[in-house]
Amino acid sequence: MSGSGYDAVVDIDDEGDLGHTDLQEDLEFHNSNFSETTPALRKGGSGGGGGGSSSSGLPLPATASNSSGKRLIWTLSFYSQFFDVDTSSVLARCWAALYPRANFLDVLEGNPDLYGPFWIATTVVLILFLGGTISDYLASTGKGAFAYDFKLLSGAAGLIYGYTFVIPVALYLALRYFGSESANLLECWALYGYGNLIWIPVALISWSPITILNWVFVAVGFGVSVAFLLRNLYPVLSATDRQTSKVLLILVVALHFGLAIAIKVLFFAHGSPALKDGGGDKPPAADPPANPSRMF
Structure with missing residues (x-):
């Protein structure tokens, strides 16, 4: 029996009571299949192979080369995780934003994405640009040539992208500073x-020359979007002290009101300051006086 290992096999009664087992009848000894060199292999001794295999001779798992599982910020895989969402999920989140029946953070299910926010903001920018251009053309009663003013495009991009992606960063930093552990930057984005999303239908009528209609649609867009933000941000803001949460709520509403006013003034009014010529409020330039020397 020297030089060989042994395995003990114990047969347990049907009742599962080990105390009533008859060791004399149920205890058997079998020769072990393990050799004495097994510990040496486990320690990286003989039979270990090269660098691409484990010490037991088996190949290393596919994930062994990156055991940390970290994604470096300069790699594409780091950013792809923020767009890991399918079309049905994006549509469901859009519907939940327009018709909120549950907390939007619950709808996200712990997987916030940047795919929907990016394309929604891009759509709003393009519609505001086209609507503002059409509005300026209609204000001139169609007498001038239809031309795009790309200052509207840059203004819309700076306003919408800046508000959508910069304000959440400031809010996240403020929440972390005041001790809110539940704050998440991706969820804020x-x-x-x-x-x-509500600004898409609002921007579609930005070409309308009816001023009161423009104000009504902007007011509706502001009310729906600010109610959505407050409903979902309040549980996060309330994690801070009472005075701080009130101040942050007021700032959220004030900044959103500023966005609504900027959209109305810059893209809905015919005399938009974003236009290079000030829109259609300026009267057409008079013809220059005739040169008397050329009259004869």
Whole structure:
């Protein structure tokens, strides 16, 4: 028996009571299949192979080369995780933003994305640009040539992208500073991004020359979007002290009101300051006086 290992096999009664087992009848000894060199192999001795195999001779798992599982910020895989969402999920989140029946953070299910916020903001930018251009053309009663003013495009991009992606960063840093452990930057981006969805139908009528209609639609867009933000941000803001949460709520509402006013003034009014010529409020330039020397 020297030089060989042994395995003990114990047969347990049907009742599962080991105390009533008859060791004399149920205890058997079998020769072990393990050799004495097994510990040496486990310690990286003989039979270990090269660098591409484990000490037991088996190949290393596919994930062994990156055991940390970290994604470096300069790699594409780091950013792809923020767009890991399918079309049905994006549509469901858009519907939840327009018709909120549950907390939007619950709808995200712990997987906030940047796909929806980016394309929603891009759509709002393009519609505001086209609507502002059409509005300026209609204000000139169609007498001038139809031309695009790309200052509207840059203004819309700076306003919408800046508000959607910069304000959440400031809010996240403020929440972390005041001790809110539940704050999440991706969730803040998702809230503000999907909250912009209401501005798409609002921007579609930005070419309308009816001023009161423009004000009504902007007011509706502001009310729906700010209610969406407050409903979902309040549980996060309330994690801070009472006075701080009130101040942050007021700032959220004030900044959103500023966005609504900027959209109305810059892209809905015919005399938009974003236009290079000030829109259609300026009267057409008079013809220059005739040169008397050329009259003869």
